[in-house]
Amino acid sequence: MVQAKNTTKKNTSTIGARRRIRLLMIVVCCVLLWAGITILDQSDKLAENSAKLVTLETKLAEVEKINEESRMELDRLNDPEYQEEKARKDLQVAREGETVFDVVKPAP
Structure with missing residues:
Protein backbone atom coordinates (compact mmCIF):
# COMPACT_ATOMS: atom_id res chain seq x y z
CA MET A 1 0.00 0.00 0.00
CA VAL A 2 2.88 2.33 0.72
CA GLN A 3 4.22 1.75 -2.75
CA ALA A 4 0.89 2.71 -4.32
CA LYS A 5 0.92 6.02 -2.46
CA ASN A 6 4.47 6.76 -3.62
CA THR A 7 3.60 6.09 -7.27
CA THR A 8 0.58 8.35 -7.15
CA LYS A 9 2.65 11.00 -5.45
CA LEU A 24 6.77 28.36 -19.16
CA MET A 25 7.05 27.34 -22.83
CA ILE A 26 3.85 29.24 -23.68
CA VAL A 27 5.20 32.35 -21.94
CA VAL A 28 8.55 32.02 -23.74
CA CYS A 29 6.80 31.61 -27.11
CA CYS A 30 4.67 34.70 -26.45
CA VAL A 31 7.74 36.75 -25.52
CA LEU A 32 9.59 35.57 -28.64
CA GLU A 48 12.03 54.84 -43.68
CA ASN A 49 14.34 57.00 -41.59
CA SER A 50 17.35 55.97 -43.68
CA ALA A 51 15.55 57.07 -46.85
CA LYS A 52 14.64 60.39 -45.21
CA LEU A 53 18.25 60.83 -44.11
CA VAL A 54 19.54 60.34 -47.65
CA THR A 55 17.04 62.89 -48.97
CA LEU A 56 17.94 65.42 -46.28
CA GLU A 57 21.68 64.94 -46.84
CA THR A 58 21.16 65.63 -50.56
CA LYS A 59 19.22 68.80 -49.76
CA LEU A 60 21.90 69.83 -47.26
CA ALA A 61 24.62 69.43 -49.90
CA GLU A 62 22.61 71.59 -52.33
CA VAL A 63 22.05 74.29 -49.71
CA GLU A 64 25.72 74.27 -48.74
CA LYS A 65 26.68 74.66 -52.40
CA ILE A 66 24.28 77.62 -52.80
CA ASN A 67 25.62 79.10 -49.56
CA GLU A 68 29.22 78.82 -50.79
CA GLU A 69 28.30 80.43 -54.12
CA SER A 70 26.57 83.27 -52.26
CA ARG A 71 29.65 83.81 -50.10
CA MET A 72 31.86 83.95 -53.17
CA GLU A 73 29.47 86.43 -54.83
CA LEU A 74 29.49 88.55 -51.69
CA ASP A 75 33.29 88.57 -51.62
CA ARG A 76 33.40 89.55 -55.29
CA LEU A 77 30.87 92.36 -54.75
CA ASN A 78 33.43 94.08 -52.53
CA ASP A 79 35.77 94.33 -55.54
CA PRO A 80 35.28 97.64 -57.46
CA GLU A 81 36.18 96.08 -60.81
CA TYR A 82 33.58 93.38 -60.38
CA GLN A 83 30.98 95.99 -59.36
CA GLU A 84 31.69 97.93 -62.54
CA GLU A 85 31.51 94.79 -64.69
CA LYS A 86 28.23 93.74 -63.08
CA ALA A 87 26.70 97.21 -63.53
CA PHE A 101 23.80 99.01 -78.21
CA ASP A 102 20.83 96.90 -77.23
CA VAL A 103 20.66 93.89 -79.52
CA VAL A 104 17.34 92.10 -79.48
CA LYS A 105 17.33 88.46 -80.45
CA PRO A 106 14.63 87.57 -82.97
CA ALA A 107 11.82 85.42 -81.65
CA PRO A 108 11.82 81.89 -83.05
Whole structure:
Protein backbone atom coordinates (compact mmCIF):
# COMPACT_ATOMS: atom_id res chain seq x y z
CA MET A 1 0.00 0.00 0.00
CA VAL A 2 2.88 2.33 0.72
CA GLN A 3 4.22 1.75 -2.75
CA ALA A 4 0.89 2.71 -4.32
CA LYS A 5 0.92 6.02 -2.46
CA ASN A 6 4.47 6.76 -3.62
CA THR A 7 3.60 6.09 -7.27
CA THR A 8 0.58 8.35 -7.15
CA LYS A 9 2.65 11.00 -5.45
CA LYS A 10 5.30 10.77 -8.20
CA ASN A 11 2.65 10.93 -10.91
CA THR A 12 1.11 13.98 -9.30
CA SER A 13 4.45 15.75 -9.04
CA THR A 14 5.40 14.93 -12.64
CA ILE A 15 2.02 16.13 -13.87
CA GLY A 16 2.51 19.41 -11.98
CA ALA A 17 6.04 19.76 -13.38
CA ARG A 18 4.77 19.15 -16.90
CA ARG A 19 2.11 21.84 -16.43
CA ARG A 20 4.70 24.32 -15.18
CA ILE A 21 7.04 23.54 -18.09
CA ARG A 22 4.16 23.84 -20.56
CA LEU A 23 3.15 27.19 -19.06
CA LEU A 24 6.77 28.36 -19.16
CA MET A 25 7.05 27.34 -22.83
CA ILE A 26 3.85 29.24 -23.68
CA VAL A 27 5.20 32.35 -21.94
CA VAL A 28 8.55 32.02 -23.74
CA CYS A 29 6.80 31.61 -27.11
CA CYS A 30 4.67 34.70 -26.45
CA VAL A 31 7.74 36.75 -25.52
CA LEU A 32 9.59 35.57 -28.64
CA LEU A 33 6.58 36.40 -30.82
CA TRP A 34 6.37 39.89 -29.30
CA ALA A 35 10.12 40.41 -29.78
CA GLY A 36 9.94 39.29 -33.44
CA ILE A 37 7.07 41.64 -34.22
CA THR A 38 8.89 44.51 -32.52
CA ILE A 39 12.08 43.83 -34.48
CA LEU A 40 10.20 43.78 -37.79
CA ASP A 41 8.43 47.02 -36.94
CA GLN A 42 11.69 48.70 -35.96
CA SER A 43 13.42 47.55 -39.15
CA ASP A 44 10.62 49.13 -41.23
CA LYS A 45 10.97 52.39 -39.32
CA LEU A 46 14.75 52.24 -39.73
CA ALA A 47 14.40 51.85 -43.50
CA GLU A 48 12.03 54.84 -43.68
CA ASN A 49 14.34 57.00 -41.59
CA SER A 50 17.35 55.97 -43.68
CA ALA A 51 15.55 57.07 -46.85
CA LYS A 52 14.64 60.39 -45.21
CA LEU A 53 18.25 60.83 -44.11
CA VAL A 54 19.54 60.34 -47.65
CA THR A 55 17.04 62.89 -48.97
CA LEU A 56 17.94 65.42 -46.28
CA GLU A 57 21.68 64.94 -46.84
CA THR A 58 21.16 65.63 -50.56
CA LYS A 59 19.22 68.80 -49.76
CA LEU A 60 21.90 69.83 -47.26
CA ALA A 61 24.62 69.43 -49.90
CA GLU A 62 22.61 71.59 -52.33
CA VAL A 63 22.05 74.29 -49.71
CA GLU A 64 25.72 74.27 -48.74
CA LYS A 65 26.68 74.66 -52.40
CA ILE A 66 24.28 77.62 -52.80
CA ASN A 67 25.62 79.10 -49.56
CA GLU A 68 29.22 78.82 -50.79
CA GLU A 69 28.30 80.43 -54.12
CA SER A 70 26.57 83.27 -52.26
CA ARG A 71 29.65 83.81 -50.10
CA MET A 72 31.86 83.95 -53.17
CA GLU A 73 29.47 86.43 -54.83
CA LEU A 74 29.49 88.55 -51.69
CA ASP A 75 33.29 88.57 -51.62
CA ARG A 76 33.40 89.55 -55.29
CA LEU A 77 30.87 92.36 -54.75
CA ASN A 78 33.43 94.08 -52.53
CA ASP A 79 35.77 94.33 -55.54
CA PRO A 80 35.28 97.64 -57.46
CA GLU A 81 36.18 96.08 -60.81
CA TYR A 82 33.58 93.38 -60.38
CA GLN A 83 30.98 95.99 -59.36
CA GLU A 84 31.69 97.93 -62.54
CA GLU A 85 31.51 94.79 -64.69
CA LYS A 86 28.23 93.74 -63.08
CA ALA A 87 26.70 97.21 -63.53
CA ARG A 88 27.72 97.27 -67.20
CA LYS A 89 26.33 93.81 -67.82
CA ASP A 90 23.10 93.84 -65.80
CA LEU A 91 22.15 97.52 -65.76
CA GLN A 92 23.69 98.44 -69.14
CA VAL A 93 25.69 101.26 -67.61
CA ALA A 94 28.33 102.80 -69.88
CA ARG A 95 31.41 104.85 -69.23
CA GLU A 96 31.60 108.38 -70.54
CA GLY A 97 32.03 108.38 -74.29
CA GLU A 98 30.79 104.79 -74.74
CA THR A 99 27.61 103.92 -76.57
CA VAL A 100 25.46 100.99 -75.46
CA PHE A 101 23.80 99.01 -78.21
CA ASP A 102 20.83 96.90 -77.23
CA VAL A 103 20.66 93.89 -79.52
CA VAL A 104 17.34 92.10 -79.48
CA LYS A 105 17.33 88.46 -80.45
CA PRO A 106 14.63 87.57 -82.97
CA ALA A 107 11.82 85.42 -81.65
CA PRO A 108 11.82 81.89 -83.05
